Amino acid sequence: MGEAEDAEALQDELRRLVQADTPGPDLVTTVAGLDVAYDTDSDLVAGAVVVLAAPGWEVIASATAVGRASFPYIPGLLSFRELPPLLDAWEAVLSRLTTPPDLLVCDGHGIAHPRRFGLACHLGVTVDLPTIGVAKTQFVGEHSSPGQRRGERTAIILEGEPVGAALRTRDGVREVYISVGHRTNLDSACRWVLELCPRYRLPETTRSADQLSRTALAEARLAA
DNA sequence: GCGACAG
DNA sequence: ATCTTGTCGC
Numbered sequence: 591m592g593e594a595e596d597a598e599a600l601q602d603e604l605r606r607l608v609q610a611d612t613p614g615p616d617l618v619t620t621v622a623g624l625d626v627a628y629d630t631d632s633d634l635v636a637g638a639v640v641v642l643a644a645p646g647w648e649v650i651a652s653a654t655a656v657g658r659a660s661f662p663y664i665p666g667l668l669s670f671r672e673l674p675p676l677l678d679a680w681e682a683v684l685s686r687l688t689t690p691p692d693l694l695v696c697d698g699h700g701i702a703h704p705r706r707f708g709l710a711c712h713l714g715v716t717v718d719l720p721t722i723g724v725a726k727t728q729f730v731g732e733h734s735s736p737g738q739r740r741g742e743r744t745a746i747i748l749e750g751e752p753v754g755a756a757l758r759t760r761d762g763v764r765e766v767y768i769s770v771g772h773r774t775n776l777d778s779a780c781r782w783v784l785e786l787c788p789r790y791r792l793p794e795t796t797r798s799a800d801q802l803s804r805t806a807l808a809e810a811r812l813a814a
Numbered sequence: 815g816c817g818a819c820a821g
Numbered sequence: 822a823t824c825t826t827g828t829c830g831c
Binding site (some may be wrong): 625626629663664665666668671672697698699703704708709723725726727729730738767777 | 818819
């Protein structure tokens with residue numbers, strides 16, 4: 591059995607641990623954003639985690655982790671490539687906080703995945719906190735085009751099941767793709783994403799984590 | 815078999 | 822993912 595087959599089998603096992611929602615009032619005061627940057631001509635990777643606080647989304651904590659890519663990019667197995675650097679950065683940022691973030695926003699999909707276990711699900715069951723996936727491009731399923739106004743959305747359907755939403759975060763911009771990761775629901779996910787997009791198409795968490803991971807990678811290249 | 819395919 | 826600043830268009 592190859593690495594890919596092992597990884598797929600693990601996804602089918604871990605999928606059982608995904609929880610649909612966290613009961614109780616969904617107060618969100620801090621949100622984490624996570625991203626990974628890759629070097630063009632080496633296996634250097636940099637994971638970054640930023641923590642933003644409502645309502646202004648200022649960065650209250652952040653951490654990065656530089657390492658070597660240990661798994662290739664294979665559609666459907668992205669989490670096996672990105673989780674190592676993300677978890678390293680996650681541990682670092684947790685040590686700088688007194689309270690864990692209320693929500694983690696991932697760059698990629700959650701259950702909108704061939705085996706219903708994308709990056710957001712894998713990260714969620716690993717840290718056991720609410721996670722959502724916010725992807726810039728579609729991966730699986732079909733959906734109609736949502737209206738051109740901010741907040742409009744359509745369902746992403748995979749094999750007859752709703753697995754996410756194509757959400758317009760700003761008037762007239764291309765939609766983003768939202769799906770549940772762990773311990774949350776699609777309505778809450780879309781609401782949080784809209785709050786995180788007061789000005790741009792992508793959530794402030796995504797923008798901030800993306801920028802931090804790139805600068806961390808650039809610094810690592812100089813040192814190496 | 816062929817093409818598509820998150821980041 | 823990555824190559825990359827200013828610039829064309831609404």
